[in-house]
Amino acid sequence: MSKRPTFIAPPQELKRKAVNFKRGFSLKLEPEVMKKLEQVVEKATDNFTVEVADKLKQLRVAVNQMADGDTNTVHYMREIRSLSLDIKGMGGMFKYPLLTAFAKSLNDFVQGMHAPTEIQLDIIGAQIDALYVVMANRIQGGGGQTEQELLNVLHVATRKYKDA
Template sequence: MFDPHTAGRLIANRGDLKRKAVNYARGQDVRLSAELRGKIEKVIVKSQAEFEGAARETLVTLKEAWGSASFNSIGRARYYEWIRDLALELKGQGSLFGYPLVTLYADSLKNLCDGLTNPSHRLHAIIGLNIDALNIIVRRRISGPGSVLERRVAEAFREAYLKMRLRQPSEVAMEHKVADAVRQLDGKREPAVKSPDLKNTGREWPGGVRLTAD
């Protein structure tokens, strides 16, 4: 069962992880022995593995929240707020653990959902594609800045935010462009996500908690 107050929380005390690996005393010359370097590398690898596991759990929560937003018209804005908060956590930790693309894609997701209350069907579909793209990066363990393909996907999400949240252009063309970019990222021909129609019905969260508008 997912708890809306705890689900998706990632690794805490990031400063502690840094302090375990690096001496931050100013002006001190740190010369690493082979033994110390090996210990530091083990800490980094372990921390990255912990992040990957936590990120996968968060992405499951994001996908369920996105699906629930399709059916819950009363609490829809609360689901988007939840997605936005989880995306912000992913954004803050992706680069720290060697996943700058997670930070980049999560920033797009945060921007798309920020202050969102009642989106169009196409914008909702693009948010689902954004979550799918994050999942692809984590599942395939694509660390570093990525290739032209990954950056093209990031640009598609940025354009979607600029045009659909700020300027409201042709939503049909924008959805197709984003969907095509994510399909290429995943190496698939079919759409990466099929968005359900937004329904004006209520739905309870798996834990029995119903999100309602304040």
């Protein structure tokens, strides 16, 4: 036989501590508060752009090092996985779903990869180029037909050459 759950009402003291428990609170913001919030959002967006640009540079360095014959591929592939995952998460937060889509494509492609072939390096480079284009042109939203076609082509290439 199962017991019925017992619900315990919170103490009155907790209710009193709640924000404006009796009257509620207004969501209407004063103009000076709105201005401060807009400044915070603008600064966060600027920081986002700088941070993504830095991560893109790191991606490019990792690919170039491997293309130039550096044998520390395990390190570089780990770095590419980590950076692409970071960019993937950041894109969604700042209304760049296309950035997220390209970063996801890159991250999915390099999962489990330790020593990429030349063609795989080319595909990784193309995905990084796509990320650069999104940021350079500040393409928010899903992009247009061209961007979607490029994303589809990259998906085809990643499927074809994942295990090359």
